[in-house]
């Protein structure tokens with residue numbers, strides 16, 4: 001199956017939902033793909049100083065402006081779209097990524113492993129590593145940024161049947177892009193990491209985001225990698241069915257050869 005997947009790398013504006021939604025609408029207008037991945041917190045930026053700031057950009061997953069816009073684009077362009085946003089829930093705010101499908105189905109993943117000061121402002125995700133269908137029934141698993149540091153994230157998604165790991169990110173450490181090569185290879189899945197760019201300042205705080213969004217094949221091949229600080233869209237055609245093959249040699253499989261009785265993973 002030919003399946004067109006896209007990363008849309010850009011620099012969100014801190015605390016500015018209106019501008020970010022305009023940017024997303026402008027960028028997606030030209031993209032022809034079956035599955036599009038946008039960065040973590042693409043709607044609102046990342047470097048928060050107060051809970052009030054986070055609350056002010058948090059959105060209801062059913063009725064927020066972001067989900068309404070993305071639903072519109074998804075149905076008009078007939079594509080699945082994944083984007084990061086601050087999810088308003090009854091018990092607090094989650095750092096989430098939403099999958100929106102052209103048939104109207106959607107799913108919000110809540111980031112499991114919070115990074116650094118995110119712990120001050122967001123609740124730890126409780127959705128687990130569920131796998132959902134995107135356009136044409138392709139099975140996708142969502143994880144967000146720092147989830148990469150824990151191999152259990154990608155492994156759980158792969159064991160749950162993900163063919164493509166979709167990975168919105170706001171990366172600041174230098175290792176993820178390389179680490180994801182191993183995540184793809186050890187699980188024999190495609191992975192799409194969509195990072196943001198730019199230096200974001202808020203008062204005394206600033207963070208530089210590393211760009212280099214990428215699409216990786218099931219053997220860790222870099223199918224495309226974007227620049228470090230460019231607004232950039234990259235599109236690749238993949239065959240998601242390749243991710244159903246877990247064979248390393250005719251004697252070895254990355255799933256069947258696991259010796260779970262030997263490992264100590266607690």
Ligand code: ACM
Pocket residue numbers: 040114115144145146147169170171172173
């Ligand atoms: C990160 O998890 N945003 C580094």
